[in-house]
Amino acid sequence: MLTAKKYHVKTILFIFMLGAFISILNQTLLFTAFPDIMTTFSVSNSTVQWLTTAYMLVNGVWIPITAYLIGRFTTRQLMLFALSSFTLGTLLSAISPTFEFLLISRLIQAIGAGIIIPLMQVVMFTIINKNKHGEVMGIIGLTTGFAPLVGPTIAGLIITKMSWRYLFWLAFPIGVALIFATLLGMQNVGSPKRHDNHIDYQSVTYSTLGFGLLLYGTGSFNQNIVLGAIFIAIGVSFIIVFIHRQLNLVKPMLDFKIFKNRQFSLSLILVILSFVTLIGPQAIIPTLVQAAMHYTALTSAIVLLPGALASGITSLFAGHLYDHIGAKFLGAIGSLMVAISMVPFLFLNIHSSLIMMIICLIFKMIGNSLVMTPLTTEALNVLPDSMLKHGTAMVNTLRQVGGSIGTGLLVTVQSYFGEHSTFVGARAFFVVIILMGLFRFGIALQLKSTSH
Template identity: 80%
Template sequence: MLEVKQYHVKTMLFIFSLGAFISILNQTLLFTAFPGIMRTFSVSSSTVQWLTTAYMLVNGVWIPVTAYLISRFSTRQLMLFALGSFTLGTLLSAISPSFLLLLISRLIQAIGAGIIIPLMQVVMFSIVDKDKHGSVMGIIGLTTGFAPLIGPTVAGFILSRLTWRYLFWLVFPIGVALIVATIFGMQNVGTPQQQNNPLDYRSVVYSTLGFGILLYGTGSFNQNKTLGTFFVAIGVIFIVIFIHRELQLAKPMLNFRVFKNRQFSISLVLVVLSFVTLIGPQAIIPTLIQSAMHHTALTSALVLLPGALASGLTSLIAGRLYDHVGGKILGIIGSLVVSISMVPFLFLNIHSSLIMMAACLIFKMMGNSLVMTPLTTEALNVLPERLLNHGSAMVNTLRQVGGSIGTGLLVTVQSFFDMHSAFIGARAFFSGIIIIGLARFVLAMTLKPTIQTSK
């Protein structure tokens, strides 16, 4: 591996982080704009949801392919393709004359977005000393963790003055600027190893069908449980076929042998469970505050905002702490904090204090960041460099798939109890969050201690 001093680390980290920020921001940016888009194109609420569902589906099925792409193309080539696709999709979204073209434009956006984060992790882990990996992941966690949480708030502010098209016009010049910055500031890291190794298209098909159908099934489960269960089962079957094929190939598209490393496997499970406890409450609390407690959408956004800010700051600190104490102790503390912070939500009612809810969410988000940033770092740190691209693709794929499945199950539990009361359903949901936090606590105890401080 080349020395760190041969790379413009800060420049490359800035390009990657800003690219990741705007790509993830686009997952949640449109939530607040749905009513305006429905009026513009005269579509239903279920139809407009596809702008987010399709974006996440393409993201989920594209990420597994990045392990191959990273080993096949140079860093600059891949980053230019990712930013080019994302920026083109953004432009087309801004000028779309029909809902169909807007949906297609979102798919083009998602293709680019799915590449950026795995590529960023692999490159930064390759050019930064191992005892600084936590600090780098803290910066990455600040941008990637904060972006989806701040999206609805940013959109609400813009839409109070402008139309939904300006959500894309806001992002477009940033994408163009990043393309220019990549041309002049991005350096190639390493040498592509699989230039003569063709992509196994059967793997792509199995992966796409498996993860795509599974994500669709979990997303549609609450609208139609029978159909949702059917799609989940079909998705699992294709994933099993995909895994079997990858294990037979000498050079697999996505190497599942990374799971032979016990520390990687446990760390990845902890990251997936953390993602569930991250996005789960964010999905139901706004509806609960607005529909059951009869407050405004702005009020619900303000309740969530302090937690989002705390999450970003804690990610930065947790990354630095990882370099000194390793991932085990942070995983244990973070898991315990999440469970304890959710206990007051077991007593929610129409008169519950919004300040109390915001305070508890601050601690919940801090606890999540103490787990996600260090354990993502731990998962990648324990792998040999030749498996780093596969490990990064695996972490990002399963985090999204596992988060979707876990949140879907929790919402199903909530829906079952909702027939009695919205608050009873919410209490059941938060009971599940507490149980997940306790399960993470037990699992984190089984990790081997790893202290990364250089001697």
């Protein structure tokens, strides 16, 4: 199916996919385990949230550096570093004696996780023929889209029988196996320019402070609006300085000139908005089902699971469809499906049918997958090979940052309107989701028609 003259494509893709799966899975794996971790270490709910917030923070500040790293080190070196960091963090998390130790261990995990996906995209786009990019991105989308959705379900099944530490003990041997698989089966792709490629430490500082403070401010917004807004403003200021520096460097860490490509820019906007509508409802629906509708945690997981399965399967078909009909039609249809499927949630109440919710979420996830996989592929396909490492870093950075900001704003809308009624807040939340779907539909219509 996927062939290349010089490379063992299936071996390389398998190593990357499994590495991406366990690293992305760890973003959401601990949600279900938070109550047990709070009990183990006697910490508050706001404190335990840092295990996920810090993981995403490190991802957000590390991903922009990957464009430099990909140009500086070999594929095998980078993958070994990423997997070793992730596996070490996993082991330390499993044996953590204190909450602070667990938090630091999660940061070590996140360093490795931030490298794997951008590196995977650059490598696969390099060794796969362009007319097969949609197919390979569909396979990758099955991993990257499915993992965060099934994380809470998997964790729920494990911690009902075992300690939360087994979430890490089960991932640890997979990390070790992947390290050996990389040593034996990973081939180097491209030639890094070691003498020509020097890191600009000012850029790293501005990027880290900018994206880090922006993500931190977004995460703090619901607890303290003023403090969150201050952090966001400072973060944006550093990002502006970072962008200005990149535009004036001969060899920028991230090349913002790629935004002159209109098709790339429109595709990236659709990817970011799709990521928001992917993770936003996943964050609110379990709380609605449990706290407002008085069902169990297992029931809330069952409500989400069919949509997650539909998303993974659709990603595969969306990749094939993209290779034949391009991104415009899929982007428009997928965006419209998301908007329409969320309309019944405007009438949500304590007596609402869970079957109805499941069916609507299935259509929402199908629509989202019709956008995410093809438009990510389109954003990278329209770039020349020399800009691919910058494009992958940009797509992954802004998807992460945009997703965090968008979800934070959605939760803020829900909290504001839901002060006296949970369901009123939820309806306001889904009004915004519907409007975003219609806005995405309009943007998709602005894309050029392309097929490969």
